[in-house]
Amino acid sequence: MTYKIADFHCDVLSKMLVDDSIDFGQADSDRLDVTYARLIKAQAVLQTFAIYIPEQMELGMRPILRSIDLFYRKVLNYPRMKLVRSAGDLELSLQHGQIGALLSLEGVGGLMEDLTNLRILFYLGVRALGLTWNHANWAADGVMEPRQGGLTRKGRSLVRNCNEMGILLDVSHLTDRGFWELVDESEAPFIASHSNARSICDHPRNLTDEQIRAIIAMDGRIGITFVPWFVNKPQPAVIDDVLRHVEHVCALGGEQQLMLGSDYDGIDRHVVGLSHPGENVNLIEALQKHYNETLVASFTYQNAVRFLKTNLPR
Template sequence: MNPGEAREQAQNHFPVADFHCDALSKLLENPSIDFWADQGLDVTGERLRAGGVRIQCFAIYLSQKWGNPRFEHILRQIELYRSKVANTGGLRPLRWKEEAARLAGGQEGGPGWGMLSLEGVDGLEGNLFYAEMIFELGVRFLGVTWNYANWAADGVLEQRNGGFTEKGRKLIKWCNRRGMLLDVSHLSEAGFWELAELSHRPFIASHSNARAICNHPRNMTDDQIRAVIAAEGRIGLTFVPWFVTDDGEAAPQDLLRHIEHICALGGEQHLMFGSDFDGIDSWVKGLEHPGHYPALAELLLRHYSEELVKGWLYGNAVSYLARNLPSAPI
C-alpha cells in the first residue's frame, strides 16, 4: 500500500487493543490526576479515543518504593479504576467471553472497554481467597511476578532463575479452574517453562519482545515464542525503548524487526500490542502515548496487508479473549 493510501486507511482509526499500561499506579501515587485529560499520564481517556483504542488493559502494579506489597494496595487501585477510569473515562468493564465475542463480531459500538490485570502476585500475600476476591472485582489477567522473587515464583531478574513454589503451583491450578488468565511477562525462564507445562489454558506475554532482535532478559527467546504460539496464546509487542533496540534509542520502524521475527516463527495470528505506557520514562519516538496508534497503523499498512494489520492491532487480541475469558454466570 502506498503512503497516501496507508494514511487514509489509518485515519479511519483501525480499532486497537492494548494489553498493558501502568496508569493506575500513577493514580494511586497522585489521586488528584484527572484520567480524562491530565498531561501527567501517557494514557488518558482523551488519548484512548484519539488513538482508536477500543480495549485497554490496566495493570495493577505494586511499586517497590511503597514498601512491603499489601492486599490494600491492590484494592485501592481497583477502586481508583472504578471511580476515575471507568466512570470518568466512560470505559465499560470487559470480563466475560460473551462480551468479547460480541466485540469480535463487530456488534459493540459506543465507548471503549477496560480490563484489569495484576502485575505480580506479591500483594495477594499467598492467599487464594484474595485471588478469588479480585476475580470477583473484575481482574482477569494475572502476571505471577514482577522482576524478582515472590511467594509464588522467581522473576526474570532473579539470578537463581528458580521456578514455582508449591503455593505458586497451587495458584496455577486455581487460575486454570477459575478462568483467571496467566501472563508470563516478567516471569523467570524456569518459571515460564513450568507454567507452560502445568497450565492447560493458553497464556500470554502481555508486554515482551523478541530477544533475538534485542537482547534484554525481559524479551522472549525463540523457544519461548514458539511455546506461546503452540499454546495458542498471545504476544504483546511493547514500546519500551530498551526492549526494542539494544542501544535503547528506538523509532516505530524498529518494531518491524520484532514483527518480522515473530512472524517467521509462526506468530502472525498471535501478535498484539502491550505498550507499557505510564510504566516508562522514555519513549519510542513518535509513540509517546496511545493517541499515536493511527501513525503506527499507517506505518504497518505500508509494509503489510490490511488483514494482518487489523489482526495485530485488535483482532488477534479479541479472538483470544472470546475463546479464553470465563463465561458469564447465568
C-alpha cells in the first residue's frame, strides 16, 4: 500500500525570506529540506508552510507580506501546488491529485496589535495561526518566556476573531498557562502543529499528558515532530524514538488525533533517516511494523485531512 503524507509544519518560507535565491523547484536541494520534487516523491497531499520571521528581522507586517509574496511566486507557481483556503479547496486538491498548500502564521508579533492586519492575512489565504513563537508578544507569552504568563486581553480578542473567521489556532509555542487559557477561551478545537510528548522527552516545547488528553477531548490535532531534541535528549535521535511518541499519544487515546508536523527546514539537525520528505518512507515502514494499514494512513494524512475538512471555512 502507498501512503500519502500531510505535514503540518515546515519553514521553507523563512529560509526564502533570508535568501531569495533559494529555489523550491530544485530537485535535490542542499539548501532546502522540503522541495517540490520531494513532496511529489513523498506522495504529499498537504503541506503547511509557516510564516516565521527570524528575530534579527524587523518587527511588523512588511516581512510577513514578503513571506506571503514568496509563497505565491515561488511555491504556488508549480502546477501541482494548490492553495487551501477552505474545505472545498482541499476537496478539489485531493480529487485532482494536487498538493494542498496551507499558510500558517507562527507568532503574531508582527500584526502590531491591529486586527485589521489579521483580516488582511485571512484575505491573502492564512488559515492557521500560532499566537507566539518562543518569547512574549502583545498577545501571549511563548514557552521560553521566563515569566510563563498566559493570554493578554488583546490576545483573547485575537482568539475570538480567529474563531469567527475560521483561522485555526496552534499552541505549539504557547506556555502551559496560555494553553489552558486557550482551552477556556476558544470555541473551536485547536492544534499543536509540531510538538511531541513531554513524558517521553522532557522539553517545554512538548505537551504534557494532561494537554494531550485535552486536545483529544476537543478532537484537535497533535503533529508529531521530527525535531531531534524534542524526540530524544540523547543524540542522535532515531526513528524508533519518534515511534515512542506515537505510541504514547495512542496510549492516551489519540489514535484519531495524531498527525505529522515535521518542522523540516526549521532545524539544522535531523532524526537519522528523516532529513527531508523523500525519507518519510522510512517512518512509514517503521509504523507498518506496529500498526495496521488503517491506522498508518490515519497518522500519515487522514487525521489531518479530516480535521481540515471539518474546521476550515466552507
